[in-house]
Amino acid sequence: MEYGWSETGNIKYKEIKMKEISSSEFEQEVLQGGKVVLDFYSTECPPCEAVAPKFESLAGMYGHEIKFVKMYRQANRELSDKLGVKSSPTLLFFDNGKEVTERLAGGIKRSEIINNLNALLPAESITKITGKIKPLVSEYDVIVLGGGPGGLTAGLYLCQAKINTVLVDISLPGGHVSTTHEVSNYPGFIDPQAGYMLSHNMSEQTKLCGTVFKVAVDVTKVDLINKTVVVDEFETIHAKRIIIATGTTPNLTGAKGERELKGKGISYCATCDAKYFVDKEVIVIGGGNSAVEESDFIAKFASKVTIIHQFAAFTANKTAIEKLLANPKIHPIFLHEPRSFKKVGDQMVVEVEDLTTKEIKTIGGDGVFIFIGMKPNLGLFTDKLELDQWGYIKTDDEMRTSIPDIYAVGDVISKKYRQITTAVADGTIAAISIAKDLD
Numbered sequence: 001m002e003y004g005w006s007e008t009g010n011i012k013y014k015e016i017k018m019k020e021i022s023s024s025e026f027e028q029e030v031l032q033g034g035k036v037v038l039d040f041y042s043t044e045c046p047p048c049e050a051v052a053p054k055f056e057s058l059a060g061m062y063g064h065e066i067k068f069v070k071m072y073r074q075a076n077r078e079l080s081d082k083l084g085v086k087s088s089p090t091l092l093f094f095d096n097g098k099e100v101t102e103r104l105a106g107g108i109k110r111s112e113i114i115n116n117l118n119a120l121l122p123a124e125s126i127t128k129i130t131g132k133i134k135p136l137v138s139e140y141d142v143i144v145l146g147g148g149p150g151g152l153t154a155g156l157y158l159c160q161a162k163i164n165t166v167l168v169d170i171s172l173p174g175g176h177v178s179t180t181h182e183v184s185n186y187p188g189f190i191d192p193q194a195g196y197m198l199s200h201n202m203s204e205q206t207k208l209c210g211t212v213f214k215v216a217v218d219v220t221k222v223d224l225i226n227k228t229v230v231v232d233e234f235e236t237i238h239a240k241r242i243i244i245a246t247g248t249t250p251n252l253t254g255a256k257g258e259r260e261l262k263g264k265g266i267s268y269c270a271t272c273d274a275k276y277f278v279d280k281e282v283i284v285i286g287g288g289n290s291a292v293e294e295s296d297f298i299a300k301f302a303s304k305v306t307i308i309h310q311f312a313a314f315t316a317n318k319t320a321i322e323k324l325l326a327n328p329k330i331h332p333i334f335l336h337e338p339r340s341f342k343k344v345g346d347q348m349v350v351e352v353e354d355l356t357t358k359e360i361k362t363i364g365g366d367g368v369f370i371f372i373g374m375k376p377n378l379g380l381f382t383d384k385l386e387l388d389q390w391g392y393i394k395t396d397d398e399m400r401t402s403i404p405d406i407y408a409v410g411d412v413i414s415k416k417y418r419q420i421t422t423a424v425a426d427g428t429i430a431a432i433s434i435a436k437d438l439d
C-alpha cells in the first residue's frame, strides 16, 4: 500500500492505494498475520460499485491500522468457492490469519463496514480515527433523495433550470433500472437496452449537467420539516425543497433462514449473480412480473430453474409467461410457499408448504433467488407524510406531499403503474414545479 496525505471535505485522510490481489497472493497478503479486510467483487455488479467508494474512503481512514485488499471474484473462482463466497460483493475480515466478525455481502452499508473494522481495533485507535472526522454543513436549493429514474430526471431538469441541486443516494445511482438485465419499453431505443447502461446514461447526463452527487452514503437522518438531511453522520445538508425519490425495496418472504442466508446462497439480483449458476440448479421464489422476467434471464445460465409460487398461475404479463413456460429449463411449482431456507454443504435446501395439502416438502438447488414484490422506502422519514392505504406517499398533480416544500416522485408515491417512464414523468413535473416556485 502507498501512503500520502490528502483532503476530502475537511477530513484529513491518509490516501491509501488499495491493493488488488489474486489467489496466489492470498496466503502472503491476507493470512500472514495482521488485520486485513478483503473485498471479493465482480464486474457488472451494481452493489459492488456501490461498496467500492465506501471501501476506498474507509481505507483512507483505517488504512494505517488495517490492510485493505480486493480480489476480482470471476478471475479467482476457485479460492472464492473454497472460502464459500457466494455473491458479490462480499467483505471478509481477518485478524492474525483467522477470519473474524460477520461477513458482509450485498448492499453493504458504510456503518456496517465501520462496525466490523472497529471490532478489529482497540478502543484508543477507534477514538483516534473517529476523532479526525469534523462536522460539515452545506446549503443547496434542492435535495433529491434517491437516484433512480425519478430522482435523476428531477436532478436533470433542476440543473438545466440553474437550480443548485444535490442528489443523495444510499447506493450508486440508477435505482432498479441498474439491476434490470434488459429494458425494452423505454422510448427512444429501437433495441432493448441493458438496464445498467440505461441507468448509467441517465446518471451521467444528470451529473455532467452539474447536479452534485453524494452517492453510496449512509443517510443517517432526514428532517422534512426543517429540510435537512444528514449524510454519513458528519455532513448536514440544508435545502429549500426536498424531493423524495427513494423508490421501493424487495419484500422478504419471512421464512426461517432468509436473513442469515442473504448473500450466502439467497440473492435478490439476477443481473449480479445469475452468471455464477452456469449449468447449476436454481430455485426462484415468486410469480409476478419480476419473478417471470428474471427467471427467464437466470435460465440463460442455469440448467434448471424451479419456480415456487403461492398462486395457481403466474401473475405477470401474458407474453412473458408464454415465453417462460416454453423454456424446458423452467419447472413451476404452484400453490406452494417457502417455510425455511437452509444450507447443507454447498447446497441450498428450501422447505416448502403445499398450500392445498399442508404437506412440507424439501427442494434442493445450488442457489435461491427471491422476487416477491416491493415496499416503499420510507423508513427514514419520521415526519408525518400522508400515505395511501398501502403505505405509499400521497401527492398532488405537481408531486407535492402533505408537508410544505416536500415533493415525492416515482415508485414511492401512490399511483397505479410503476414504470421507468412514469417515474421519469413524475421527476419532470416536480422539477418544473419547483423551478417555477423558486424563480
Ligand SMILES: Cc1cc2nc3c(=O)[nH]c(=O)nc-3n(C[C@H](O)[C@H](O)[C@H](O)COP(=O)(O)OP(=O)(O)OC[C@H]3O[C@@H](n4cnc5c(N)ncnc54)[C@H](O)[C@@H]3O)c2cc1C
Pocket (backbone or CB within 6 Å): 145, 146, 147, 148, 149, 150, 151, 152, 168, 169, 170, 171, 172, 173, 174, 175, 176, 177, 179, 180, 182, 183, 184, 185, 186, 219, 245, 246, 247, 248, 290, 294, 377, 380, 409, 410, 411, 412, 418, 419, 420, 421, 423
Ligand atoms: C426486476 C425489475 C425489472 C423492471 N423492469 C422494468 C422495465 O423493463 N421497464 C420499466 O419501465 N420498468 C421496470 N421496472 C420498474 C422500474 O424499474 C421502476 O418503476 C423505476 O425504477 C422506479 O424509479 P424510482 O426512481 O422511483 O425508484 P428506484 O428505481 O427504486 O430508485 C430509488 C433510489 O433511491 C435510493 N434510496 C432508497 N432509499 C434511500 C434513502 N433513504 N436515501 C437516499 N436514497 C435512497 C435507492 O438506492 C435507489 O437508487 C422494473 C423493476 C424491477 C424491480
